[in-house]
Amino acid sequence: MPKVAAEVAVAATDPRRILLLVLALLLSSGAQAAVLPADRADIMYHKYEGGGMTIDGPSVLVRKAVSDSVSLSANYYVDQVSSASIDVVTTASPYTEERTEYSVSGDYLLNKTILSLGMTTSSENDYDATTYFLGISQDFFGDLSTLSLSYAYGADDVGMSTDPTFNEDIRRQNYQFSWTQVMTKNLIMNFNYNIITDEGFLNNPYRSVRFRTESGYSYEPELYPETHTSHAFAVRGRYYLPIRAAFLFDYRRFNDTWEISGYNIEFGYIQTFLEHWTAEAKVRYYKQSEAEFYSDLFSRSREFQYRARDKELSDFTDTTFGLGISYEFKPQWAGNWVEKASANLMLDFINFDYNNFRDLRVEGREPGTEPLYSFDATVTRLFLSVWF
Amino acid sequence: MNTTRANRSMKRLRALVLLTLAAVLVSGCSTVKPWVKPYERTNLADPIMSFSRDPVAQVYLHHVYQAREGARGAEGGGGGGCGCN
Numbered sequence: 001m002p003k004v005a006a007e008v009a010v011a012a013t014d015p016r017r018i019l020l021l022v023l024a025l026l027l028s029s030g031a032q033a034a035v036l037p038a039d040r041a042d043i044m045y046h047k048y049e050g051g052g053m054t055i056d057g058p059s060v061l062v063r064k065a066v067s068d069s070v071s072l073s074a075n076y077y078v079d080q081v082s083s084a085s086i087d088v089v090t091t092a093s094p095y096t097e098e099r100t101e102y103s104v105s106g107d108y109l110l111n112k113t114i115l116s117l118g119m120t121t122s123s124e125n126d127y128d129a130t131t132y133f134l135g136i137s138q139d140f141f142g143d144l145s146t147l148s149l150s151y152a153y154g155a156d157d158v159g160m161s162t163d164p165t166f167n168e169d170i171r172r173q174n175y176q177f178s179w180t181q182v183m184t185k186n187l188i189m190n191f192n193y194n195i196i197t198d199e200g201f202l203n204n205p206y207r208s209v210r211f212r213t214e215s216g217y218s219y220e221p222e223l224y225p226e227t228h229t230s231h232a233f234a235v236r237g238r239y240y241l242p243i244r245a246a247f248l249f250d251y252r253r254f255n256d257t258w259e260i261s262g263y264n265i266e267f268g269y270i271q272t273f274l275e276h277w278t279a280e281a282k283v284r285y286y287k288q289s290e291a292e293f294y295s296d297l298f299s300r301s302r303e304f305q306y307r308a309r310d311k312e313l314s315d316f317t318d319t320t321f322g323l324g325i326s327y328e329f330k331p332q333w334a335g336n337w338v339e340k341a342s343a344n345l346m347l348d349f350i351n352f353d354y355n356n357f358r359d360l361r362v363e364g365r366e367p368g369t370e371p372l373y374s375f376d377a378t379v380t381r382l383f384l385s386v387w388f
Numbered sequence: 389m390n391t392t393r394a395n396r397s398m399k400r401l402r403a404l405v406l407l408t409l410a411a412v413l414v415s416g417c418s419t420v421k422p423w424v425k426p427y428e429r430t431n432l433a434d435p436i437m438s439f440s441r442d443p444v445a446q447v448y449l450h451h452v453y454q455a456r457e458g459a460r461g462a463e464g465g466g467g468g469g470c471g472c473n
Contacts, residue, residue, distance in 0.1 A: 042444040048452055061444045075444070142422030178464065180439070185428040190439055194461030232462035236439070240431040254459035262459045270436045278436065288458045312458055346445060352456070379452055381445045 034114050034139050036071040036107055039064050040387045050350070050377025052084040057098075059383075069110065075103040086373060087311075090360045091208050091219060099124040105133065113138045116150070126159040131172070148178040160205045168201030189237040197229040209309040210360075210367075211298035217367045220301055222308050224293070230256035245271040248282070260313065262288030268322075276328050280346075284320040296356050297368045311373070315355040322348040339387045348379040439464055 040063055047056035057078035065071040077100070084094040105118030118133040135150035154172035173196070180190045203224035210217045234252035241247060248268035255261040268282030291313040293306035324346035331338055351374065358370035424432075435441055450463045 042442070044444050044448065046448050059444050059448060077448075143426075144422050144424060174461070176461070182424050182429070182432060185424050186431050188432055188437060188439075190464055192462040192464050196461050230460060232459060234462040234464060236464055238437045238439070240434065240437055244434070244436070246434075246436045250464075252459065252462055254461070256458070260458040262457070264459065272436065286453075286457060286459070291458070312456060318457070344442065344445070348449065348452075379449065381448060383442070383445055385442065385444075 034109060034112050034137065036065055036069075036109050036114065037063055037073075038387055039071075040385060042383055042385045044381060044383035046382075047380040048377060049380075051352070051375040052086060052089065054082045055079050069108060071107045071109075073103075073105050073107075075101075077101040077103075086359065086361065086375075087207060092206060097124055097126075099127075126161045127156065128159075129154060129156040131155075135176075144182040146178075146180040148176070148180075150174075150176045150178075152176075156200070158201050158205065162206075166205060168205075170198055170200035170202065172196065172198045183237075186240040187237060189235065192232075192234040192236075194232045194234075195229065196232075197227070199227050202226065202228055203308065204310065207310055209295070209298055209307045211301050211303065212367060217297060218301075220307075222310065223306050224308060225258070225306055228256060228258060230254065243271070245269065250284075254288070258313070259292040260288055260290065262286065266320075278324075278326040278328070280322075280324040282320070282322040284322070285317070286319075287317045288315065290315040290356060294356075296358050309357075311354055311357040314357045316353060316357070317355075318350055318352045320348050320350045322346065337388055341384065341386045344381070344383050344385065346379075346381040350377045350379065351375075352377070 040061075042059075042061045044059045045056070046059060047054070049055075057080045059075065059077040061073065061075045063071060063073035079099040079101075080096075081099065082094075082096045088094055099122060101120060101122035103118065103120040105116060108115045108117075114137045116133070116135040116137070118135075119131065120133070121130045122128070131152055131154035133150065133152045135148060137146060137148040139146050152172075152174035154170075154174070156170040156172070158166075158168040158170065160166035175195045177193045178190060179192075180188065182188050203222040205221075207222045208219035209222055210219050232252060232254045234250065236250040237248070239247045246269070248266070248270065250266040250268075251263070252265075253261075253263045264284060264286040266282060266284035268280060270278060270280040272278050291308060293304060294308045294310070294313045295303075296309060296314070298304070298307060324344065326342050326344040328340060328342045330340050353374045354372055357373050358368070359373040360370055362370050431437065440446060454460050
């Protein structure tokens, strides 16, 4: 029996060794060429504005190969939050805060396989998170297929700015399988399956649910289950058109143990013109059902074991229209050091439409008859990319 | 007794699946002929055909959706290991 097959038979009895086995198989099989990501630097200003919230800040990414087989990258990202959202207006006070995130990762090209390791850490005044990432990617069948497997482990510390003694934690695990396939000389597709499981304090310590009282309604803290597992499957593709344009599509289905199910579908079009310019447009539609323990208005205090009134867990749809424009150029002043650069502006307009989350800013209505909430948001991404 | 037998069957099934996977991975690469030849991949190599053309911008948009939608995961491209709440 070949050595690899013998190892398969032994390892099959122990699920903990299956992942290692698959990694070993990937490393030992006769693969085709894999390529490290290109050296580049990106600097972006991002802004989200809508529903009483403004979140903006910079993001800087630098990726550089340090040898023929190793490429390193680092990312610095900031969210500067100014919030007077509907949750804040109805149950708390407007606030500002800052979240800073650092990521580092490395890719190692070994026997035509790419091994990736990474780490992300973020902090804000009442929340710290760290995630470790391990991935492997390999091309098969003359580079027509690429298989990627990844695992991420995250540990979060949850605090409360109003209570220094409050300290809870979350453990997160993320398993991802991705298969990218060249279908024809003009069509490439990707299939992605992702399981994410969380354990710990999963609700927002500041958020409340409302329940009926004799005089109207009152509030009490949310309470979520301490485990949450979700499954997501996506299929996406890009089709090349002979006028140097591309048609894009993306479909994803989602369900979880909180009984939320949803999907999103997206179509896009990219067109190059006048040699240096690229324009793109897209439309995306998202729909989800509500969590089994969600209610806009509970009948009484502690009606059920778990309770939520987070609009993210409610029944809603959102629709995005996106536009983007890019200009590619070669900065002459940089000489041979810079291969090319591009200046980019992308704008996304999103409408959120809630089917069971009511606007409590409207007063004088019988509880449960307030108008349903909806809002519009604008997402701006302005960035400069340099390849060197 | 039946449980033990069922466990054995399950282990055999798992071994069979993994042996098949091993066979495909180890031998398949050398026998399957690419139906799109390297010189026919010019269009696919165009940056507009990349699933992760602008990683910074793409990761940010994933972050925007993850913070406001119940769905998460399988974003593709520059996604994965967000670490955000």
